[in-house]
Amino acid sequence: MRIPILKLYDCLLVSIQGELDDATALQFQEDLLQKIHETSANGVVIDITSIDFIDSFIAKVLGDVLSMSTLMGAKVVITGIQPAVAITLIELGISLNDVMTALDLEKGLEKLQQELGD
Amino acid sequence: MEFQSCVKIINEWDIVAARQLGRNVAKELGFGTVDQARITTAISELARNIYLYAGQGNVYIDKVYDAGKSGLKIVATDEGPGIQDIRKVMEDGYTTSGGLGAGLPGVKRLMDDFDIDSTPGKGTEILATKWIR
Numbered sequence: 001m002r003i004p005i006l007k008l009y010d011c012l013l014v015s016i017q018g019e020l021d022d023a024t025a026l027q028f029q030e031d032l033l034q035k036i037h038e039t040s041a042n043g044v045v046i047d048i049t050s051i052d053f054i055d056s057f058i059a060k061v062l063g064d065v066l067s068m069s070t071l072m073g074a075k076v077v078i079t080g081i082q083p084a085v086a087i088t089l090i091e092l093g094i095s096l097n098d099v100m101t102a103l104d105l106e107k108g109l110e111k112l113q114q115e116l117g118d
Numbered sequence: 119m120e121f122q123s124c125v126k127i128i129n130e131w132d133i134v135a136a137r138q139l140g141r142n143v144a145k146e147l148g149f150g151t152v153d154q155a156r157i158t159t160a161i162s163e164l165a166r167n168i169y170l171y172a173g174q175g176n177v178y179i180d181k182v183y184d185a186g187k188s189g190l191k192i193v194a195t196d197e198g199p200g201i202q203d204i205r206k207v208m209e210d211g212y213t214t215s216g217g218l219g220a221g222l223p224g225v226k227r228l229m230d231d232f233d234i235d236s237t238p239g240k241g242t243e244i245l246a247t248k249w250i251r
C-alpha cells in the first residue's frame with residue numbers, strides 16, 4: 001500500500017488511512033521527503049483522523065518525518081489525533097515535542113498559512 | 119481458560135495480524151475505545167519485539183475471567199536470546215536497536231498486570247492483562 005500525497009498550492013496534504021504497517025510507514029517517509037523536494041512545498045498537513053492506535057514504531061517514523069521535513073525547510077502540522085491515540089501515546093511515554101497540531105484538516109491548513117505568513 | 123488464539127510471529131505482517139486479532143477480541147469483550155487502543159498498542163509492541171530480537175515466536179490472546187471480572191490476557195513467547203537485565207529493559211528510553219525504548223515500559227503502563235520471565239540463551243515470556251472496569 002502507498003499513501004497518496006496531494007499538492008495544494010505550496011502545501012502537501014496527506015491523509016493516512018487504514019492499517020499502517022511497517023513497510024507502508026517507511027515508504028511514506030521516503031515518498032513525502034521526495035515530494036517535498038520535487039515540489040518545494042513549504043508546508044505539510046498530515047491528517048491521522050482514521051488512525052486508531054500508534055505504537056512506538058509508528059511514533060518514531062512520524063517523529064523522524066517531522067525532523068526530516070524541518071531539515072528540508074517544510075513545516076508540518078498533524079491533525080485529527082483521536083482521544084484514544086493521545087492517551088496511549090502519553091502512556092507509552094512518547095511526547096511528540098514541538099509538534100504543531102490542529103483538530104482537523106481545515107484548521108491544520110489555517111495554522112500552516114499563519115505560520116508561513118500567508 | 120475458555121478461549122485462546124495464537125498468532126505465529128515470523129514477519130512484519132504477522133505483527134499486523136496479531137494486533138487486529140487483539141482488537142477484535144477486545145471489542146467482543148466489551149472494552150471501550152481507549153482500552154482497545156491500549157491493548158492494540160501493547161500487542162504491537164510485544165509482537166514487534168519478538169520479530170526484532172528473537173526472529174520468531176508466538177502471541178497468544180486469551181479471554182480471562184477472575185472473581186466476576188473479565189479481561190484480555192496477552193502472552194508473548196519466544197525462544198530468542200532472552201533478556202540479561204530485566205530492570206534495564208524496563209527503563210524508559212533503553213534500546214539496543216535505535217528505537218525509542220518505549221515498548222516494554224509502555225506496555226507495563228498501558229496494561230493492568232505485567233510480568234516478564236526471561237532466561238538468557240533460552241527465550242522470553244511476557245504476560246500482560248487488561249481487566250474490564
Ligand SMILES: Nc1ncnc2c1ncn2[C@@H]1O[C@H](COP(=O)(O)OP(=O)(O)OP(=O)(O)O)[C@@H](O)[C@H]1O
Pocket residue numbers: 056057163167168171172196198199200201207212213214215216217218219220221222223242
Ligand atoms: N523478546 C525479546 N527478546 C530479547 N530481547 C528483548 C525482547 N524484547 C525486548 N528486548 C530488549 O529490550 C530492549 C527494550 O525493548 P523496548 O521494546 O522497551 O524498546 P525497543 O524495542 O528498543 O524500542 P521501541 O519499542 O520503543 O521501538 C530492546 O532494545 C531489546 O534489547
Ligand SMILES: [Mg+2]
Pocket residue numbers: 056163166167217220221222
Ligand atoms: Mg520494542
